[in-house]
Amino acid sequence: MEAPVQDDTKTANDLSPIQAQRSWDRQAEDNVIDRLERIGLIAPKGEVDKALETVVNNLEVTNNIDLDPDVRCRVMTTTTLESYTVGHTIVLSRGLIDVLPDEASLATIIAHELSHAILGHRLDSSLAFFDQLLIEDKETFRHFGFQRTPEEEDAANKKAAELLANALKNPQLAKSWQLANASLFFQALQTRQKEIPNLISAHLGDRVPVIGALRTSLPTDQKQDPQMITALPIGGRVKLDPWNDKLDLIKSKPIGAVAEREKMPFEVTPFMPYLTRYTTEAAKPIAASATTPTDPKTGEAAPGKP
Numbered sequence: 001m002e003a004p005v006q007d008d009t010k011t012a013n014d015l016s017p018i019q020a021q022r023s024w025d026r027q028a029e030d031n032v033i034d035r036l037e038r039i040g041l042i043a044p045k046g047e048v049d050k051a052l053e054t055v056v057n058n059l060e061v062t063n064n065i066d067l068d069p070d071v072r073c074r075v076m077t078t079t080t081l082e083s084y085t086v087g088h089t090i091v092l093s094r095g096l097i098d099v100l101p102d103e104a105s106l107a108t109i110i111a112h113e114l115s116h117a118i119l120g121h122r123l124d125s126s127l128a129f130f131d132q133l134l135i136e137d138k139e140t141f142r143h144f145g146f147q148r149t150p151e152e153e154d155a156a157n158k159k160a161a162e163l164l165a166n167a168l169k170n171p172q173l174a175k176s177w178q179l180a181n182a183s184l185f186f187q188a189l190q191t192r193q194k195e196i197p198n199l200i201s202a203h204l205g206d207r208v209p210v211i212g213a214l215r216t217s218l219p220t221d222q223k224q225d226p227q228m229i230t231a232l233p234i235g236g237r238v239k240l241d242p243w244n245d246k247l248d249l250i251k252s253k254p255i256g257a258v259a260e261r262e263k264m265p266f267e268v269t270p271f272m273p274y275l276t277r278y279t280t281e282a283a284k285p286i287a288a289s290a291t292t293p294t295d296p297k298t299g300e301a302a303p304g305k306p
């Protein structure tokens with residue numbers, strides 16, 4: 001007779017009910033984000049996500065919060081000003097990151113979204129099932145909606161104020177996060193909202209002025225610095241590579257004093273076309289001189305040119 005098989009697994013591989021629920025939620029979250037990335041609404045993972053995750057990390061550490069699964073950040077490629085949370089994934093639109101004047105205002109938005117994750121405001125977990133994602137691309141905005149109820153918004157705003165207050169007890173963060181400036185941004189957005197209705201109409205998440213409630217809990221500015229910029233123009237911070245949807249932070253040289261006229265809050269950054277010849281090698285800018293362009297491979301003059 002054979003000896004009965006003994007299960008001598010020492011490690012705990014079983015999921016507790018809570019872990020099982022978390023893994024369903026994560027599956028739903030991954031499905032939604034993958035889907036949005038495939039149709040180009042969410043940019044591939046990159047440098048900007050990491051910058052946002054640093055802010056999340058600062059908030060978590062100063063508040064002794066360790067969420068499981070980890071909180072991730074992604075960026076929507078759209079210019080409308082909006083943000084939302086899909087499970088533990090915080091999504092900000094490119095337009096919103098563009099207009100935020102400083103890290104304090106960014107931290108305020110992220111604190112709000114992180115609060116939804118902390119408070120366990122859930123995503124519909126039926127999205128964990130593949131058939132829930134069998135929709136046409138053009139139906140995406142109608143099918144997905146990550147708006148929160150007014151009650152959830154209120155709760156998140158309260159929690160966010162708490163997170164920010166604790167973060168500011170850290171002397172380093174208190175120095176780099178000037179919340180009085182952030183408060184001016186939300187003020188500017190509120191006063192301009194009638195002029196920019198399309199820019200602030202969120203497609204998937206919540207529009208930013210909802211944070212108006214949060215604004216009142218922020219300190220207001222004592223004296224206004226004339227050099228201070230309350231909001232940046234669209235296209236002022238993040239650049240989008242239209243060939244692959246990749247996002248990058250714009251690196252430009254610091255500029256001197258800024259005239260009032262040169263501030264372009266919520267406007268579109270003027271652009272200079274920068275043309276390069278398409279090659280499979282690294283593209284080099286075309287010199288504006290009259291020299292005959294030569295083919296890099298053969299050294300002969302390019303066709304069509306003398």
Ligand SMILES: [Zn+2]
Nearest residue numbers: 148153156206
């Ligand atoms: Zn919210």
